Amino acid sequence: MHTAAAATAAPGFTLTRQQAVVAALHAVLPPRCVLSAAEDTRPYECDGLAAYRQLPMIVTLPDTEDQVLAILRVCREMNVPIVPRGAGTGLSGGALPIADGVVLSTARLNRIVRVDAYARIAVVQPGVRNLAISEAAAPHALYYAPDPSSQIACSIGGNVAENSGGVHCLKYGLTVHNVLRVRVATLDGEIIELGGEALDSPGLDLLAVFIGSEGMLGIVTEVTVKLIPRPATARVIMASFGDVVTGGNAVANVIAAGIIPAGLEMMDQTSSRMVEPFVKAGYDTDAAAILLCEADGTHEEVAEEIARMTAVLEGAGAIAIAVSSTEAERLKFWSGRKNAFPAAGRISPDYYCMDGTIPRKKLAEVLTGIAAMETTHGLRCANVFHAGDGNLHPLILFDANQPGEFARAEAFGADILALCVAVGGTITGEHGVGMEKINSMCVQFTRAELDAFFAVKRAFDPHGLLNPDKAIPTLNRCAEFGRMHVTAGRLPFANLPRF
Numbered sequence: 070m071h072t073a074a075a076a077t078a079a080p081g082f083t084l085t086r087q088q089a090v091v092a093a094l095h096a097v098l099p100p101r102c103v104l105s106a107a108e109d110t111r112p113y114e115c116d117g118l119a120a121y122r123q124l125p126m127i128v129t130l131p132d133t134e135d136q137v138l139a140i141l142r143v144c145r146e147m148n149v150p151i152v153p154r155g156a157g158t159g160l161s162g163g164a165l166p167i168a169d170g171v172v173l174s175t176a177r178l179n180r181i182v183r184v185d186a187y188a189r190i191a192v193v194q195p196g197v198r199n200l201a202i203s204e205a206a207a208p209h210a211l212y213y214a215p216d217p218s219s220q221i222a223c224s225i226g227g228n229v230a231e232n233s234g235g236v237h238c239l240k241y242g243l244t245v246h247n248v249l250r251v252r253v254a255t256l257d258g259e260i261i262e263l264g265g266e267a268l269d270s271p272g273l274d275l276l277a278v279f280i281g282s283e284g285m286l287g288i289v290t291e292v293t294v295k296l297i298p299r300p301a302t303a304r305v306i307m308a309s310f311g312d313v314v315t316g317g318n319a320v321a322n323v324i325a326a327g328i329i330p331a332g333l334e335m336m337d338q339t340s341s342r343m344v345e346p347f348v349k350a351g352y353d354t355d356a357a358a359i360l361l362c363e364a365d366g367t368h369e370e371v372a373e374e375i376a377r378m379t380a381v382l383e384g385a386g387a388i389a390i391a392v393s394s395t396e397a398e399r400l401k402f403w404s405g406r407k408n409a410f411p412a413a414g415r416i417s418p419d420y421y422c423m424d425g426t427i428p429r430k431k432l433a434e435v436l437t438g439i440a441a442m443e444t445t446h447g448l449r450c451a452n453v454f455h456a457g458d459g460n461l462h463p464l465i466l467f468d469a470n471q472p473g474e475f476a477r478a479e480a481f482g483a484d485i486l487a488l489c490v491a492v493g494g495t496i497t498g499e500h501g502v503g504m505e506k507i508n509s510m511c512v513q514f515t516r517a518e519l520d521a522f523f524a525v526k527r528a529f530d531p532h533g534l535l536n537p538d539k540a541i542p543t544l545n546r547c548a549e550f551g552r553m554h555v556t557a558g559r560l561p562f563a564n565l566p567r568f
Contacts, residue, residue, distance in 0.1 A: 081168020195226025
């Protein structure tokens with residue numbers, strides 16, 4: 070969202086405590102690596118979810134892995150909570166500081182260690198930007214596939230923390246499918262390596278456990294990613310539909326036909342109309358919904374797949390179809406989709422970006438449900454999302470200057486996530502839980518499942534200092550959330566689990 074809807078919390082630490090921790094950190098770090106003045110720490114008070122803010126006690130900016138270990142040792146010995154931070158582009162409050170804690174930023178660990186064109190891997194530090202990996206691999210005709218909308222700014226360490234995806238994740242997978250190895254600094258002061266450069270590694274698959282753990286298990290200091298050959302060519306279909314239900318059903322039809330597009334994205338009319346004046350992507354703003362379907366590969370493969378997808382889309386009820394004829398036009402089509410979030414500022418002072426995932430066959434049902442919720446909550450919602458894998462990104466539009474509107478936006482978002490769970494989906498796809506969705510965890514998971522999550526965290530972080538109070542709700546929080554949302558003994562969706 071563009072502006073904060075909640076006031077910044079007052080400092081939650083004493084000056085004496087801050088001075089003691091700063092002194093301990095100065096003993097192991099250069100002064101330039103420690104920030105404690107309010108004007109220096111202010112830029113770190115939130116991530117991309119600017120509605121929630123907290124001024125941190127201290128911010129650390131290590132240059133080396135040894136400095137990361139030193140910070141962890143000081144915090145462990147002094148019982149100081151630690152919040153890891155990448156580029157700060159996250160959208161769930163995962164990097165929201167703890168009032169009496171230390172923010173550990175990996176921004177200065179930004180070196181590309183090596184690119185191995187023969188093994189098709191890149192070894193990078195966590196502060197390296199997502200797009201910079203592909204730029205470094207470009208001379209070898211290789212690239213890194215996951216491409217979040219924020220790829221020009223987001224860091225690979227943050228991508229690992231949130232298991233980020235992107236518009237091409239349907240065919241090429243999320244971060245977890247494209248990372249081979251991570252090097253991790255643990256709170257106990259050890260360096261461990263999860264995964265490896267080989268096809269398999271011995272022992273438990275802790276790499277998959279760690280990716281998406283939102284900074285709760287350790288600090289990434291190095292990442293090995295897969296690189297893949299850049300396709301010879303790619304083309305995009307823009308298919309227009311007269312209503313979102315038909316468009317949603319068309320997505321399921323494409324996959325049912327045995328086609329796995331490189332990208333399959335959907336935007337409703339509200340989204341396309343807010344984006345088109347901003348980007349001039351050539352979108353059909355008269356359509357109730359548009360699908361962007363990309364084929365990539367050899368020229369022959371692309372021509373065949375475009376023809377097959379066109380036939381499926383026409384059979385599914387598309388009222389118009391346009392196909393990119395040049396690379397510039399293809400990039401223009403995608404630029405509109407990738408700029409949907411900032412374009413929301415053209416039609417609303419603020420927006421609240423949700424992130425839930427549903428079965429593809431439920432797309433039409435959920436979009437219809439979201440439309441009904443607009444009336445219930447008295448707010449507009451623009452829908453733009455990764456349709457191919459059912460990852461929704463509804464943008465709830467509101468004005469933080471109007472009393473009560475942000476609370477209504479939060480309630481709207483919680484109802485969307487509850488609906489996602491009710492149709493067999495989940496409360497997040499790639500943005501993580503952080504603070505934003507922690508209450509919704511109580512809707513999806515049983516107490517036994519949440520206890521299992523805590524057990525994993527304790528195995529890595531027995532002191533409970535790494536990003537505490539994020540992602541996994543306590544029993545008390547779930548009880549309070551239940552009381553807040555039960556009306557006359559009934560939940561909003563009757564088939565949701567109770568506690």
